[in-house]
Amino acid sequence: MSIGNSPEDDRPSPGDDDRPSFADDDRPTIGHALKQARIASGLTVDEVSSITRVRVPIVHGLEEDDFSRCGGDVYARGHIRTVARAVGLDSEPLVAQYDAEHGGRPAPTPAAPMFEAERIRPERRRPNWTAAMVAAIVVVVGFVGFTMFSGSDSKDKNTQVAEGPTQTQQSPAPKPAPSTPAAPKPAPSDSAIAAAPQDKVTVKLSAISDRSWISAKAHNGKVLYDGLLEKGESKTFVDGEKIDLILGNAGAIELYVNGKKVGDQFEDGQVERLTYTKGDPVVG
Structure with a gap:
């Protein structure tokens, strides 16, 4: 009689061939x-x-x-x-x-037991009655001294008033005339860009619904701006010939070119490359 494993133990169990392997992942x-x-x-x-x-x-x-x-x-x-x-x-x-x-996500660190927080809680200090009594005595002595000094000073003042000449009553100082409030300055409107010069190209970008990465270059390749435009912020660029734009999140941008709003509807997350020149807003 054999004590080792029988040949049947080496046979694959049902369903082993159906298991997906990492090597089969294409x-x-x-x-x-x-x-x-x-x-x-x-x-x-x-x-x-x-x-x-x-x-x-x-x-x-x-x-x-x-x-x-x-x-x-x-x-x-x-x-x-x-x-x-x-x-x-x-x-x-x-x-x-x-x-x-790479081995899955690491296990979260367990929170410290509650008794540890209780153990490190600082002990309550007992009140220092000696310091409180000393402070009370200092306050009483100071109050008595102040009362005595105030009484003596008021007595001297009354004596001087009785012996001295009668003081003339001073007329009250005239009240300053109320100043007229300055008229509030008119708030700048978005239509101010409509006064853009006709011999140049002017582009205004405003982040309306979300922030967006933008890049603006002049006709000679000079970088006018390269960075994030946060929600609510605006940037205006002016060049003598043309302006090249890259909008990383075009759907969040409101665009004015040469004083006219560009009506193209871009989608959120869409990347757009645009070029604008003098005259009507026409994409280059």
Whole structure:
């Protein structure tokens, strides 16, 4: 009789062949998905870095599936979410894929026991009755001295008034004439840009519903502005020939060109490249 395992124990159990394996997962890597989405959005790595404020080497590392430059799993997940939103991807599947490939999320740190908080609570101090009595005595002595000094001073004043000459009553000083309040300054309106010079191109950008990254360049390539335009803020740019624009979140921007509102309806999160010259607002 054999004590070891029988040949039947080495046979695969039912359903083992149906289990999915990681090797059979034909999903693209995180870096490949981010790179393809960026190319499809028409953005460069530098533009993605400007939009997300993630440094260029880290963006390159993410597209090459090199997460060592992120500084840890927590920062890597945050960079993946930020870059994915900038290129138009759903970030949650990519973060889940990162967790599956790097050991999952770390367990939350347990809260300190309640008895520890009770143990370190400072003891209540007892009242210092000696200091309180000394303070009370000082207050009483000071009050008595002040009363005696005030009585003596008032007596001397009454004597001087009785012996001295009668003082003439001074006439009250004239009241100053009430000043007329200045008329309030008229608040500047959005139509002020309508007075833009005809021999130049004038562009005004206002973030209405959300913030947006914008880039504005003059005709000679000089960067007029490159950064975030927060909700409620406005920027106006003037050039003698043309102005090139890149709007990272075009749906949040209200656009005036040469004093006329541009009626194009852009979508939230849409990236738009625009060029405007003198005359009517015509996209270049």
